[in-house]
Amino acid sequence: MFFIGIDRKSAQSLSHQIYSEIREKILQGQLKGGHRLPASRTLSEELRVSRNVVVSAYDQLYAEGYLETKQGDGSFVAEGLHSLPENKDLLTPLLAPIPPMTLSGFDSSLIDFRSGLPDLNLFPAKQWLGHYRAVLDHLKAVDLAYGPPEGRWELRQSIAEYLKSARGLQCDPRQILITSGTTQAISLVTKLILSSGKKQDVILEDPITGDISRIIELNGGVCHPIPINQKGLDVRDISEDLSPGFCYVTPSHQYPLGGTLSITRRIRLIEYARLKDCFILEDDYDSEFRYDVQPLQPLYELDKNRVIYCGTFSKTLCPALRTAYLILPPALLETARRLKWYADLHNATLDQLVLSRFIDSGDYIRHIGKMKKRYKSRRSILLNALSLHFADSIEILGAAAGLHLCVRFPGQIFDRQTILELKIKGLILYPVAIHSQFPDQYEDTLIFGYGILSSHKMEKGIMILKEYLLKFPGSSSHK
Numbered sequence: 001m002f003f004i005g006i007d008r009k010s011a012q013s014l015s016h017q018i019y020s021e022i023r024e025k026i027l028q029g030q031l032k033g034g035h036r037l038p039a040s041r042t043l044s045e046e047l048r049v050s051r052n053v054v055v056s057a058y059d060q061l062y063a064e065g066y067l068e069t070k071q072g073d074g075s076f077v078a079e080g081l082h083s084l085p086e087n088k089d090l091l092t093p094l095l096a097p098i099p100p101m102t103l104s105g106f107d108s109s110l111i112d113f114r115s116g117l118p119d120l121n122l123f124p125a126k127q128w129l130g131h132y133r134a135v136l137d138h139l140k141a142v143d144l145a146y147g148p149p150e151g152r153w154e155l156r157q158s159i160a161e162y163l164k165s166a167r168g169l170q171c172d173p174r175q176i177l178i179t180s181g182t183t184q185a186i187s188l189v190t191k192l193i194l195s196s197g198k199k200q201d202v203i204l205e206d207p208i209t210g211d212i213s214r215i216i217e218l219n220g221g222v223c224h225p226i227p228i229n230q231k232g233l234d235v236r237d238i239s240e241d242l243s244p245g246f247c248y249v250t251p252s253h254q255y256p257l258g259g260t261l262s263i264t265r266r267i268r269l270i271e272y273a274r275l276k277d278c279f280i281l282e283d284d285y286d287s288e289f290r291y292d293v294q295p296l297q298p299l300y301e302l303d304k305n306r307v308i309y310c311g312t313f314s315k316t317l318c319p320a321l322r323t324a325y326l327i328l329p330p331a332l333l334e335t336a337r338r339l340k341w342y343a344d345l346h347n348a349t350l351d352q353l354v355l356s357r358f359i360d361s362g363d364y365i366r367h368i369g370k371m372k373k374r375y376k377s378r379r380s381i382l383l384n385a386l387s388l389h390f391a392d393s394i395e396i397l398g399a400a401a402g403l404h405l406c407v408r409f410p411g412q413i414f415d416r417q418t419i420l421e422l423k424i425k426g427l428i429l430y431p432v433a434i435h436s437q438f439p440d441q442y443e444d445t446l447i448f449g450y451g452i453l454s455s456h457k458m459e460k461g462i463m464i465l466k467e468y469l470l471k472f473p474g475s476s477s478h479k
Contacts, residue, residue, distance in 0.1 A: 006047060014049050018057035026066050026077055033079035037067065111461040112428040115256065115404035115449030116286075116315070119374065123318050124358075124367050131357040135350060143349055149341040150333075151178025151325070152352040158359040159311070159325055166288070166365065169298050169309070171327045177336050178347050182285065182312045182324045183215060188339050189246065189281050189308055190219035192332055199245035199278065205233050207256055207436035212248065221245070225437045228254060230397065232261030235272040246279040246308070247272075251299045252287035256432055256447045257406055258398010266299055273306045279329075280307045286315040288368050290401040291376045305329050313355070315403060315451075316368055323347060323355060375403060378450040378458065385462040403451035406432060412469065413443045427464045 206225035251261035433439035
Protein backbone atom coordinates (compact mmCIF):
# COMPACT_ATOMS: atom_id res chain seq x y z
CA MET A 1 0.00 0.00 0.00
CA PHE A 2 1.22 3.53 -0.83
CA PHE A 3 1.64 5.96 2.04
CA ILE A 4 -0.93 8.69 2.65
CA GLY A 5 -0.23 11.20 5.37
CA ILE A 6 -3.08 13.02 7.06
CA ASP A 7 -3.00 15.81 9.63
CA ARG A 8 -5.91 15.69 12.03
CA LYS A 9 -5.13 19.23 13.27
CA SER A 10 -5.29 20.76 9.79
CA ALA A 11 -8.12 23.10 8.85
CA GLN A 12 -8.42 21.08 5.64
CA SER A 13 -10.91 18.22 5.83
CA LEU A 14 -9.61 14.65 6.03
CA SER A 15 -11.47 13.81 2.83
CA HIS A 16 -9.75 16.63 0.94
CA GLN A 17 -6.35 15.62 2.32
CA ILE A 18 -6.80 12.07 1.02
CA TYR A 19 -8.04 13.35 -2.34
CA SER A 20 -5.08 15.73 -2.64
CA GLU A 21 -2.49 13.08 -1.75
CA ILE A 22 -3.81 10.57 -4.29
CA ARG A 23 -4.22 13.22 -6.99
CA GLU A 24 -0.64 14.47 -6.44
CA LYS A 25 0.78 10.94 -6.67
CA ILE A 26 -1.06 10.43 -9.97
CA LEU A 27 0.17 13.75 -11.43
CA GLN A 28 3.75 13.05 -10.32
CA GLY A 29 3.68 9.60 -11.96
CA GLN A 30 3.95 7.64 -8.72
CA LEU A 31 0.58 6.04 -9.47
CA LYS A 32 0.38 5.04 -13.11
CA GLY A 33 -2.59 4.21 -15.32
CA GLY A 34 -4.20 0.89 -14.38
CA HIS A 35 -2.90 0.93 -10.81
CA ARG A 36 -5.51 -0.52 -8.49
CA LEU A 37 -6.41 1.46 -5.38
CA PRO A 38 -7.37 -0.26 -2.13
CA ALA A 39 -11.05 -0.65 -1.38
CA SER A 40 -12.54 2.24 0.53
CA ARG A 41 -13.14 0.02 3.59
CA THR A 42 -9.53 -1.19 3.60
CA LEU A 43 -8.09 2.33 3.25
CA SER A 44 -10.39 3.71 5.94
CA GLU A 45 -9.18 1.04 8.37
CA GLU A 46 -5.53 1.75 7.58
CA LEU A 47 -5.97 5.50 8.04
CA ARG A 48 -8.35 5.08 10.97
CA VAL A 49 -10.99 7.32 9.48
CA SER A 50 -14.64 6.86 8.63
CA ARG A 51 -15.29 4.96 5.42
CA ASN A 52 -17.48 7.85 4.26
CA VAL A 53 -14.36 10.08 4.37
CA VAL A 54 -12.55 7.78 1.93
CA VAL A 55 -15.65 7.34 -0.26
CA SER A 56 -15.96 11.14 -0.53
CA ALA A 57 -12.32 11.44 -1.63
CA TYR A 58 -12.72 8.65 -4.20
CA ASP A 59 -15.95 10.23 -5.54
CA GLN A 60 -14.11 13.52 -6.17
CA LEU A 61 -11.30 11.70 -7.99
CA TYR A 62 -13.88 9.85 -10.10
CA ALA A 63 -15.67 13.12 -10.92
CA GLU A 64 -12.43 14.76 -12.10
CA GLY A 65 -11.42 11.74 -14.21
CA TYR A 66 -8.42 10.57 -12.16
CA LEU A 67 -10.05 7.23 -11.31
CA GLU A 68 -12.17 4.80 -13.21
CA THR A 69 -13.98 1.67 -12.15
CA LYS A 70 -14.05 -1.82 -13.53
CA GLN A 71 -17.30 -3.48 -12.62
CA GLY A 72 -16.86 -5.81 -9.70
CA ASP A 73 -13.12 -5.25 -9.61
CA GLY A 74 -12.58 -1.98 -7.69
CA SER A 75 -11.05 1.46 -8.40
CA PHE A 76 -8.15 2.05 -10.81
CA VAL A 77 -6.04 5.02 -11.90
CA ALA A 78 -7.39 6.18 -15.27
CA GLU A 79 -5.34 5.34 -18.35
CA GLY A 80 -3.77 8.07 -20.47
CA LEU A 81 -2.77 10.40 -17.63
CA HIS A 82 0.74 11.82 -17.88
CA SER A 83 2.89 13.00 -15.03
CA LEU A 84 3.36 16.75 -14.62
CA PRO A 85 6.74 17.34 -12.99
CA GLU A 86 7.02 20.58 -11.05
CA ASN A 87 8.75 23.35 -12.99
CA LYS A 88 10.74 24.89 -10.15
CA ASP A 89 12.47 27.41 -12.40
CA LEU A 90 9.14 29.03 -13.20
CA LEU A 91 7.79 28.88 -9.67
CA THR A 92 10.82 30.42 -8.00
CA PRO A 93 10.35 34.02 -9.24
CA LEU A 94 6.62 33.84 -8.54
CA LEU A 95 7.27 32.85 -4.94
CA ALA A 96 10.01 35.42 -4.37
CA PRO A 97 9.05 38.24 -1.98
CA ILE A 98 7.86 41.40 -3.70
CA PRO A 99 9.84 44.45 -2.57
CA PRO A 100 7.73 47.24 -1.02
CA MET A 101 8.57 49.70 -3.82
CA THR A 102 7.03 47.34 -6.40
CA LEU A 103 3.87 47.02 -4.36
CA SER A 104 3.36 50.71 -3.70
CA GLY A 105 5.00 52.12 -6.82
CA PHE A 106 6.73 54.74 -4.70
CA ASP A 107 9.39 54.65 -1.98
CA SER A 108 8.78 57.59 0.36
CA SER A 109 12.24 57.26 1.94
CA LEU A 110 13.82 58.58 -1.27
CA ILE A 111 13.58 61.97 -2.95
CA ASP A 112 11.82 60.85 -6.09
CA PHE A 113 11.27 63.49 -8.80
CA ARG A 114 8.85 61.21 -10.60
CA SER A 115 6.53 62.99 -13.00
CA GLY A 116 2.88 62.32 -13.76
CA LEU A 117 1.62 61.78 -10.21
CA PRO A 118 -0.64 64.26 -8.44
CA ASP A 119 -0.45 64.80 -4.69
CA LEU A 120 -2.42 61.76 -3.58
CA ASN A 121 -2.56 63.01 0.01
CA LEU A 122 -4.88 65.78 -1.18
CA PHE A 123 -7.50 63.52 -2.76
CA PRO A 124 -10.91 64.96 -1.73
CA ALA A 125 -11.96 61.86 0.20
CA LYS A 126 -14.63 63.59 2.31
CA GLN A 127 -16.47 65.03 -0.69
CA TRP A 128 -16.05 61.80 -2.64
CA LEU A 129 -17.54 59.79 0.20
CA GLY A 130 -20.49 62.15 0.40
CA HIS A 131 -21.26 61.69 -3.27
CA TYR A 132 -20.80 57.92 -2.97
CA ARG A 133 -23.41 57.78 -0.21
CA ALA A 134 -25.76 59.89 -2.30
CA VAL A 135 -25.36 57.51 -5.23
CA LEU A 136 -26.13 54.51 -3.01
CA ASP A 137 -29.17 56.26 -1.56
CA HIS A 138 -30.65 56.71 -5.04
CA LEU A 139 -29.42 53.46 -6.56
CA LYS A 140 -31.85 51.41 -8.62
CA ALA A 141 -31.63 47.68 -9.23
CA VAL A 142 -30.93 48.31 -12.92
CA ASP A 143 -27.81 50.28 -11.95
CA LEU A 144 -26.28 47.05 -10.67
CA ALA A 145 -26.71 45.24 -13.98
CA TYR A 146 -24.37 45.46 -16.98
CA GLY A 147 -24.15 48.97 -18.34
CA PRO A 148 -23.52 50.49 -21.78
CA PRO A 149 -19.94 49.98 -23.03
CA GLU A 150 -19.55 53.66 -23.88
CA GLY A 151 -20.20 54.59 -20.25
CA ARG A 152 -23.04 55.98 -18.18
CA TRP A 153 -24.99 58.78 -19.82
CA GLU A 154 -24.82 60.84 -16.63
CA LEU A 155 -21.01 60.91 -16.66
CA ARG A 156 -20.78 61.59 -20.37
CA GLN A 157 -23.10 64.57 -19.96
CA SER A 158 -21.08 65.82 -16.99
CA ILE A 159 -17.82 65.62 -18.94
CA ALA A 160 -19.31 67.40 -21.94
CA GLU A 161 -20.57 70.25 -19.73
CA TYR A 162 -17.25 70.51 -17.92
CA LEU A 163 -15.26 70.66 -21.17
CA LYS A 164 -17.60 73.34 -22.52
CA SER A 165 -17.22 75.60 -19.49
CA ALA A 166 -13.57 74.94 -18.61
CA ARG A 167 -11.96 74.36 -21.99
CA GLY A 168 -14.33 75.89 -24.51
CA LEU A 169 -14.64 72.48 -26.15
CA GLN A 170 -17.99 71.76 -27.76
CA CYS A 171 -19.02 68.12 -28.20
CA ASP A 172 -22.12 65.96 -28.08
CA PRO A 173 -22.13 63.66 -25.02
CA ARG A 174 -22.98 60.83 -27.42
CA GLN A 175 -19.47 61.17 -28.88
CA ILE A 176 -17.85 60.42 -25.51
CA LEU A 177 -16.64 56.94 -24.63
CA ILE A 178 -15.46 56.22 -21.06
CA THR A 179 -12.31 54.10 -20.79
CA SER A 180 -10.24 52.48 -18.07
CA GLY A 181 -7.51 55.09 -18.15
CA THR A 182 -5.49 56.59 -20.98
CA THR A 183 -3.72 53.29 -21.56
CA GLN A 184 -6.94 51.62 -22.62
CA ALA A 185 -7.97 54.69 -24.59
CA ILE A 186 -4.80 54.53 -26.72
CA SER A 187 -5.17 50.78 -27.12
CA LEU A 188 -8.78 51.14 -28.31
CA VAL A 189 -7.90 53.92 -30.76
CA THR A 190 -5.06 51.84 -32.20
CA LYS A 191 -7.32 48.83 -32.72
CA LEU A 192 -10.11 51.04 -34.02
CA ILE A 193 -8.07 52.79 -36.69
CA LEU A 194 -5.69 50.01 -37.68
CA SER A 195 -8.27 47.21 -37.69
CA SER A 196 -8.69 47.35 -41.46
CA GLY A 197 -5.06 46.34 -41.90
CA LYS A 198 -4.55 48.93 -44.63
CA LYS A 199 -2.62 51.47 -42.57
CA GLN A 200 -0.32 50.25 -39.82
CA ASP A 201 2.02 53.25 -39.55
CA VAL A 202 1.62 55.57 -36.55
CA ILE A 203 3.40 58.91 -36.15
CA LEU A 204 4.68 59.68 -32.65
CA GLU A 205 6.44 62.61 -31.03
CA ASP A 206 9.96 61.94 -29.82
CA PRO A 207 10.73 61.92 -26.94
CA ILE A 208 7.63 60.25 -25.60
CA THR A 209 6.63 57.90 -22.77
CA GLY A 210 7.88 54.46 -23.75
CA ASP A 211 4.58 52.83 -22.76
CA ILE A 212 2.77 54.69 -25.54
CA SER A 213 4.82 53.13 -28.33
CA ARG A 214 4.62 49.69 -26.72
CA ILE A 215 0.83 49.88 -26.46
CA ILE A 216 0.56 50.87 -30.11
CA GLU A 217 2.95 48.15 -31.24
CA LEU A 218 1.13 45.48 -29.22
CA ASN A 219 -2.06 46.45 -31.05
CA GLY A 220 -0.55 46.16 -34.52
CA GLY A 221 0.92 49.59 -35.11
CA VAL A 222 4.32 50.40 -36.59
CA CYS A 223 5.69 53.42 -34.73
CA HIS A 224 7.61 56.22 -36.44
CA PRO A 225 9.06 58.65 -33.87
CA ILE A 226 9.57 62.22 -35.11
CA PRO A 227 12.01 64.45 -33.17
CA ILE A 228 10.30 67.55 -31.78
CA ASN A 229 11.30 70.86 -30.24
CA GLN A 230 9.57 73.38 -27.97
CA LYS A 231 7.10 74.21 -30.76
CA GLY A 232 6.08 70.58 -31.00
CA LEU A 233 5.88 68.20 -33.93
CA ASP A 234 6.46 69.53 -37.46
CA VAL A 235 4.84 67.40 -40.15
CA ARG A 236 7.51 68.57 -42.60
CA ASP A 237 9.87 66.21 -40.76
CA ILE A 238 7.72 63.17 -41.61
CA SER A 239 8.82 61.03 -44.51
CA GLU A 240 6.62 61.49 -47.56
CA ASP A 241 6.59 57.72 -48.03
CA LEU A 242 4.56 57.17 -44.86
CA SER A 243 0.79 56.86 -44.91
CA PRO A 244 -0.15 56.71 -41.21
CA GLY A 245 -3.37 55.54 -39.65
CA PHE A 246 -3.03 58.26 -37.04
CA CYS A 247 -0.63 60.72 -35.43
CA TYR A 248 -0.29 60.74 -31.64
CA VAL A 249 0.43 64.17 -30.15
CA THR A 250 0.35 65.99 -26.79
CA PRO A 251 -0.17 69.52 -28.16
CA SER A 252 -1.02 71.42 -24.96
CA HIS A 253 1.94 70.18 -22.92
CA GLN A 254 4.27 67.82 -24.75
CA TYR A 255 5.55 64.97 -22.63
CA PRO A 256 8.23 65.13 -21.41
CA LEU A 257 9.77 68.34 -22.82
CA GLY A 258 6.70 70.42 -21.98
CA GLY A 259 6.45 72.43 -25.19
CA THR A 260 3.23 73.66 -26.80
CA LEU A 261 2.32 72.85 -30.39
CA SER A 262 2.30 76.22 -32.13
CA ILE A 263 -0.77 77.32 -34.06
CA THR A 264 1.20 77.17 -37.31
CA ARG A 265 2.15 73.56 -36.68
CA ARG A 266 -1.37 72.72 -35.53
CA ILE A 267 -2.76 73.91 -38.84
CA ARG A 268 -0.08 72.00 -40.74
CA LEU A 269 -0.93 68.85 -38.76
CA ILE A 270 -4.63 69.17 -39.59
CA GLU A 271 -3.81 69.70 -43.27
CA TYR A 272 -1.49 66.69 -43.18
CA ALA A 273 -4.23 64.50 -41.66
CA ARG A 274 -6.64 65.56 -44.39
CA LEU A 275 -4.07 64.95 -47.12
CA LYS A 276 -3.13 61.50 -45.79
CA ASP A 277 -6.72 60.63 -44.84
CA CYS A 278 -5.65 59.79 -41.29
CA PHE A 279 -6.65 60.72 -37.74
CA ILE A 280 -4.94 62.65 -34.95
CA LEU A 281 -5.05 61.34 -31.39
CA GLU A 282 -4.78 64.34 -29.04
CA ASP A 283 -3.68 63.30 -25.55
CA ASP A 284 -4.65 66.20 -23.28
CA TYR A 285 -3.29 64.56 -20.14
CA ASP A 286 -2.63 67.48 -17.76
CA SER A 287 -3.69 70.71 -19.45
CA GLU A 288 -5.88 71.75 -16.49
CA PHE A 289 -2.70 72.82 -14.70
CA ARG A 290 -1.55 75.83 -16.73
CA TYR A 291 -0.23 78.53 -14.46
CA ASP A 292 0.38 81.75 -16.36
CA VAL A 293 -2.52 81.79 -18.83
CA GLN A 294 -5.83 79.98 -19.24
CA PRO A 295 -5.74 76.36 -20.52
CA LEU A 296 -5.16 76.30 -24.25
CA GLN A 297 -7.93 75.48 -26.69
CA PRO A 298 -7.71 71.83 -27.71
CA LEU A 299 -6.53 70.82 -31.17
CA TYR A 300 -9.89 69.04 -31.41
CA GLU A 301 -11.64 72.36 -32.07
CA LEU A 302 -9.79 72.76 -35.39
CA ASP A 303 -11.20 69.61 -36.95
CA LYS A 304 -13.73 67.46 -35.09
CA ASN A 305 -13.80 64.85 -37.82
CA ARG A 306 -10.05 64.22 -37.83
CA VAL A 307 -9.08 64.69 -34.18
CA ILE A 308 -9.82 62.13 -31.46
CA TYR A 309 -9.59 63.83 -28.09
CA CYS A 310 -8.40 61.93 -25.00
CA GLY A 311 -8.80 63.28 -21.47
CA THR A 312 -8.11 61.69 -18.10
CA PHE A 313 -8.82 62.07 -14.38
CA SER A 314 -5.54 60.46 -13.33
CA LYS A 315 -3.72 63.79 -12.95
CA THR A 316 -6.58 65.84 -11.48
CA LEU A 317 -7.87 63.19 -9.04
CA CYS A 318 -5.83 59.98 -8.89
CA PRO A 319 -4.60 57.16 -11.14
CA ALA A 320 -6.43 54.56 -9.02
CA LEU A 321 -9.77 55.85 -10.34
CA ARG A 322 -8.81 54.35 -13.74
CA THR A 323 -11.08 56.69 -15.66
CA ALA A 324 -10.35 58.48 -18.91
CA TYR A 325 -12.46 59.29 -21.95
CA LEU A 326 -12.37 59.67 -25.70
CA ILE A 327 -14.30 62.10 -27.88
CA LEU A 328 -14.74 60.29 -31.18
CA PRO A 329 -15.95 61.31 -34.62
CA PRO A 330 -19.48 59.89 -35.13
CA ALA A 331 -18.27 57.51 -37.85
CA LEU A 332 -16.06 55.65 -35.33
CA LEU A 333 -18.51 55.39 -32.45
CA GLU A 334 -20.21 52.08 -33.12
CA THR A 335 -16.98 50.18 -33.73
CA ALA A 336 -15.46 51.79 -30.64
CA ARG A 337 -18.43 50.64 -28.54
CA ARG A 338 -17.90 47.04 -29.71
CA LEU A 339 -14.17 47.16 -28.98
CA LYS A 340 -14.81 48.51 -25.48
CA TRP A 341 -17.40 45.80 -24.87
CA TYR A 342 -14.98 43.09 -25.94
CA ALA A 343 -12.22 44.62 -23.80
CA ASP A 344 -13.98 44.75 -20.40
CA LEU A 345 -17.71 45.35 -21.01
CA HIS A 346 -17.68 48.78 -19.32
CA ASN A 347 -16.14 50.81 -16.51
CA ALA A 348 -17.44 50.32 -12.96
CA THR A 349 -20.91 51.85 -12.80
CA LEU A 350 -20.77 53.17 -9.23
CA ASP A 351 -17.50 55.02 -9.86
CA GLN A 352 -19.00 56.62 -12.95
CA LEU A 353 -22.08 57.80 -11.07
CA VAL A 354 -20.01 59.18 -8.20
CA LEU A 355 -17.67 61.01 -10.58
CA SER A 356 -20.66 62.49 -12.40
CA ARG A 357 -22.08 63.89 -9.16
CA PHE A 358 -18.62 65.12 -8.15
CA ILE A 359 -18.33 67.11 -11.38
CA ASP A 360 -21.92 68.42 -11.42
CA SER A 361 -21.72 69.63 -7.82
CA GLY A 362 -18.80 71.91 -8.59
CA ASP A 363 -16.49 69.95 -6.28
CA TYR A 364 -14.33 68.90 -9.22
CA ILE A 365 -13.60 72.41 -10.48
CA ARG A 366 -12.99 73.57 -6.89
CA HIS A 367 -10.57 70.69 -6.37
CA ILE A 368 -8.69 71.59 -9.55
CA GLY A 369 -8.43 75.19 -8.38
CA LYS A 370 -7.02 74.09 -5.03
CA MET A 371 -4.52 71.74 -6.65
CA LYS A 372 -3.51 74.35 -9.19
CA LYS A 373 -2.51 76.76 -6.40
CA ARG A 374 -0.58 74.00 -4.63
CA TYR A 375 1.32 72.92 -7.74
CA LYS A 376 2.05 76.51 -8.74
CA SER A 377 3.62 77.06 -5.34
CA ARG A 378 5.71 73.91 -5.63
CA ARG A 379 6.78 74.84 -9.12
CA SER A 380 7.99 78.20 -7.81
CA ILE A 381 9.93 76.52 -5.01
CA LEU A 382 11.58 74.15 -7.47
CA LEU A 383 12.43 76.95 -9.89
CA ASN A 384 13.88 79.03 -7.06
CA ALA A 385 16.01 76.12 -5.85
CA LEU A 386 17.31 75.50 -9.36
CA SER A 387 18.07 79.20 -9.79
CA LEU A 388 19.80 79.42 -6.43
CA HIS A 389 22.11 76.48 -7.01
CA PHE A 390 22.65 76.61 -10.77
CA ALA A 391 21.90 80.23 -11.74
CA ASP A 392 22.25 80.71 -15.52
CA SER A 393 24.19 77.49 -16.14
CA ILE A 394 21.00 75.56 -16.89
CA GLU A 395 18.03 75.83 -19.27
CA ILE A 396 14.47 75.33 -17.99
CA LEU A 397 12.02 73.67 -20.40
CA GLY A 398 8.24 73.27 -20.24
CA ALA A 399 7.60 75.00 -16.91
CA ALA A 400 4.37 76.73 -17.99
CA ALA A 401 2.04 73.85 -17.22
CA GLY A 402 1.57 70.39 -15.82
CA LEU A 403 3.20 68.57 -12.93
CA HIS A 404 6.78 68.54 -14.19
CA LEU A 405 9.43 70.54 -15.97
CA CYS A 406 12.70 69.65 -17.70
CA VAL A 407 16.17 71.04 -17.12
CA ARG A 408 19.16 71.00 -19.46
CA PHE A 409 22.58 70.82 -17.81
CA PRO A 410 24.95 71.67 -20.68
CA GLY A 411 28.14 69.62 -20.55
CA GLN A 412 26.67 66.87 -18.37
CA ILE A 413 25.78 63.32 -19.33
CA PHE A 414 23.23 61.60 -17.14
CA ASP A 415 23.99 58.01 -18.00
CA ARG A 416 22.91 54.86 -16.15
CA GLN A 417 25.90 54.97 -13.80
CA THR A 418 25.30 58.59 -12.84
CA ILE A 419 21.62 57.97 -12.12
CA LEU A 420 22.53 54.92 -10.00
CA GLU A 421 25.09 56.87 -7.98
CA LEU A 422 22.53 59.61 -7.32
CA LYS A 423 19.99 57.01 -6.20
CA ILE A 424 22.49 55.65 -3.68
CA LYS A 425 22.60 59.20 -2.28
CA GLY A 426 18.82 59.11 -1.90
CA LEU A 427 17.88 61.00 -5.07
CA ILE A 428 15.90 59.50 -7.97
CA LEU A 429 16.06 61.40 -11.25
CA TYR A 430 14.73 60.62 -14.71
CA PRO A 431 16.71 61.47 -17.87
CA VAL A 432 14.74 62.56 -20.91
CA ALA A 433 16.98 60.21 -22.91
CA ILE A 434 15.13 57.12 -21.61
CA HIS A 435 12.04 58.33 -23.50
CA SER A 436 13.77 58.91 -26.84
CA GLN A 437 14.81 56.92 -29.87
CA PHE A 438 17.55 59.52 -30.24
CA PRO A 439 19.02 59.54 -26.70
CA ASP A 440 22.21 61.41 -27.63
CA GLN A 441 20.11 64.54 -28.14
CA TYR A 442 18.85 64.51 -24.55
CA GLU A 443 21.67 63.02 -22.48
CA ASP A 444 22.09 66.32 -20.60
CA THR A 445 18.40 66.80 -19.75
CA LEU A 446 16.43 65.67 -16.68
CA ILE A 447 12.72 65.54 -15.84
CA PHE A 448 11.66 67.03 -12.49
CA GLY A 449 8.18 66.10 -11.32
CA TYR A 450 6.88 68.25 -8.47
CA GLY A 451 3.38 66.89 -7.92
CA ILE A 452 4.21 64.55 -5.03
CA LEU A 453 7.23 66.14 -3.33
CA SER A 454 7.25 68.50 -0.35
CA SER A 455 9.12 71.79 -0.53
CA HIS A 456 11.78 70.46 1.83
CA LYS A 457 12.42 67.35 -0.27
CA MET A 458 12.65 69.30 -3.51
CA GLU A 459 15.16 71.75 -2.06
CA LYS A 460 17.18 68.94 -0.50
CA GLY A 461 17.14 67.00 -3.80
CA ILE A 462 18.49 69.96 -5.77
CA MET A 463 21.21 70.40 -3.15
CA ILE A 464 22.24 66.73 -3.47
CA LEU A 465 22.37 67.10 -7.25
CA LYS A 466 24.51 70.24 -7.05
CA GLU A 467 26.97 68.66 -4.61
CA TYR A 468 27.26 65.61 -6.85
CA LEU A 469 27.89 67.65 -10.01
CA LEU A 470 30.47 69.80 -8.22
CA LYS A 471 32.29 66.62 -7.25
CA PHE A 472 31.98 65.11 -10.71
CA PRO A 473 31.77 68.02 -13.19
CA GLY A 474 31.35 67.29 -16.85
CA SER A 475 30.40 64.05 -18.46
CA SER A 476 33.06 61.54 -17.59
CA SER A 477 35.32 62.63 -14.75
CA HIS A 478 33.80 60.09 -12.37
CA LYS A 479 34.46 57.13 -14.65
